Amino acid sequence: MLKLEKGxxxxxQLTFLIASYIFGGVVSITxxxxxxxxxxxxxxxxxxxxSLPFILVYTALARRFPDKNLxxxxxxxxxxxxxxxxxxxxxxxxxxxxxSNLRYIGDFTLTYILPETxxxxxxxxxxxxxxxxxxxxxxxxxxxxxxxxxxxxxLFLLTFLFLLKDMELTTFLPVFEVxxxxxxxxxxxxxxxxxxxxxxxxxVFPSLNKKQQLNRSVLLGLIIGTGYLFLTVVxxxxxxxxxIGITSAPSxxxxxxxxxxxxxxxxxxxxxxxxxxxxxxxxxxxxYVLVLGIxxxxxxxxxxxxxxxxxxxxxxxxxxxxxxxIEQAFVGSTIWPIYALPFEFLxxxxxxxxxxxxxxxxxxxxxx
Amino acid sequence: MTFLLIxxxxxxxxxxxxxxxxxxxxxxxxxFSAFLAFAFLLSLLQILNVELPNPIRGIQYLIKDILHxxxx
Numbered sequence: 001m002l003k004l005e006k007g008x009x010x011x012x013q014l015t016f017l018i019a020s021y022i023f024g025g026v027v028s029i030t031x032x033x034x035x036x037x038x039x040x041x042x043x044x045x046x047x048x049x050x051s052l053p054f055i056l057v058y059t060a061l062a063r064r065f066p067d068k069n070l071x072x073x074x075x076x077x078x079x080x081x082x083x084x085x086x087x088x089x090x091x092x093x094x095x096x097x098x099x100s101n102l103r104y105i106g107d108f109t110l111t112y113i114l115p116e117t118x119x120x121x122x123x124x125x126x127x128x129x130x131x132x133x134x135x136x137x138x139x140x141x142x143x144x145x146x147x148x149x150x151x152x153x154x155l156f157l158l159t160f161l162f163l164l165k166d167m168e169l170t171t172f173l174p175v176f177e178v179x180x181x182x183x184x185x186x187x188x189x190x191x192x193x194x195x196x197x198x199x200x201x202x203x204v205f206p207s208l209n210k211k212q213q214l215n216r217s218v219l220l221g222l223i224i225g226t227g228y229l230f231l232t233v234v235x236x237x238x239x240x241x242x243x244i245g246i247t248s249a250p251s252x253x254x255x256x257x258x259x260x261x262x263x264x265x266x267x268x269x270x271x272x273x274x275x276x277x278x279x280x281x282x283x284x285x286x287x288y289v290l291v292l293g294i295x296x297x298x299x300x301x302x303x304x305x306x307x308x309x310x311x312x313x314x315x316x317x318x319x320x321x322x323x324x325x326i327e328q329a330f331v332g333s334t335i336w337p338i339y340a341l342p343f344e345f346l347x348x349x350x351x352x353x354x355x356x357x358x359x360x361x362x363x364x365x366x367x368x
Numbered sequence: 369m370t371f372l373l374i375x376x377x378x379x380x381x382x383x384x385x386x387x388x389x390x391x392x393x394x395x396x397x398x399x400f401s402a403f404l405a406f407a408f409l410l411s412l413l414q415i416l417n418v419e420l421p422n423p424i425r426g427i428q429y430l431i432k433d434i435l436h437x438x439x440x
Contacts (some may be wrong), residue, residue, distance in 0.1 A: 031423045096423065185439045191423060297397075301393060301397060305384050305396050305397070305399070308380045308404075309403035309404040310407075312377075312410075312411060313403070316410040319421055320414065320420055321423070321424045331424065338431050338438060366430075
């Protein structure tokens with residue numbers, strides 16, 4: 001069997017890829033913010049703790065089948081037919097994540113930066129840049145991730161410092177005010193949308209050069225990404241206070257308040273830059289994983305011919321799938337956590353248990 | 369609008385197809401054409417304002433009205 005991806009990434013590059021992927025989820029914590037309000041920072045901590053076991057399931061699966069990606073793992077565990085079916089449903093799930101992301105960035109740009117532009121124009125331009133990155137393979141995306149994460153972390157720290165004088169720590173009080181059901185729902189959103197979506201890296205892990213460092217780099221990436229989300233939420237709560245449950249983009253509203261001596265104002269575009277860069281990385285990774293997975297499922301020799309057709313289908317669906325950003329927020333907070341449940345929690349766990357019970361992978365003549 | 373769409377798809381086809389034929393990647397060419405035809409159909413119907421089935425609506429229906437698992 002020919003290997004589809006010849007690129008090799010190092011473990012530190014994997015760390016930054018995962019961190020940037022979770023960074024990219026900064027848009028979706030809004031769904032949780034509207035529920036948990038000023039206790040949102042607690043939901044991030046709870047979500048981090050809850051998602052750890054599942055992340056360990058993914059890495060255990062990846063270490064059990066070091067040279068296989070998710071599609072091949074399904075073929076081995078469930079057999080050729082059921083495995084193909086499960087892989088196809090996974091790819092559909094990844095496709096819907098990708099289109100939601102494209103739609104979100106389109107809606108964000110439409111609302112805050114370019115109000116008169118048609119949605120499809122923004123999405124087409126954004127997808128085209130992603131397609132360019134994807135055609136160059138995982139190595140280029142990984143190298144890009146390192147630079148862009150450092151750059152946007154710098155911009156983030158800058159806005160954090162500028163906002164220090166506006167922060168009031170009393171806005172965190174009273175702690176744990178929200179009802180328990182809403183707290184659970186917000187935690188569920190945090191676990192499924194930004195954090196546990198990194199199961200898609202099961203398709204990237206075979207490109208890693210040092211397989212024994214996999215656990216370490218994944219956990220480090222998880223900590224960096226979640227730490228960034230945590231700092232963002234703490235900043236937003238401290239700056240916005242009770243306003244945080246009302247706005248549709250709290251980070252944007254918080255950065256908008258920067259005012260240094262009436263001279264440094266209207267820096268909200270700094271946050272827009274960070275958001276667009278991070279969404280670009282997240283969408284590129286999703287796009288790459290989707291194209292690679294489909295090429296693997298159809299047993300092609302190269303994934304390059306699928307990049308443009310899939311991008312065009314993605315653009316069409318992202319314009320089609322929601323009528324408005326309100327509907328997207330509604331689906332993101334009530335339907336999506338349930339929809340993601342089988343793909344992120346049940347099936348990986350089932351795969352691992354079945355692989356353990358059937359003592360897979362079997363050794364074949366000395367070489368794995 | 370339709371003319372622009374056809375132009376864009378011709379551009380994509382001209383970009384990919386010569387390489388595939390030169391390397392004799394017939395299987396890849398088949399799936400490339402299938403996906404591109406699907407994409408063309410989808411975007412053409414969208415431009416002509418035809419109501420298309422929406423997979424997210426289907427998922428919403430499945431979770432909300434059949435399984436009753438959604439958060440209220």
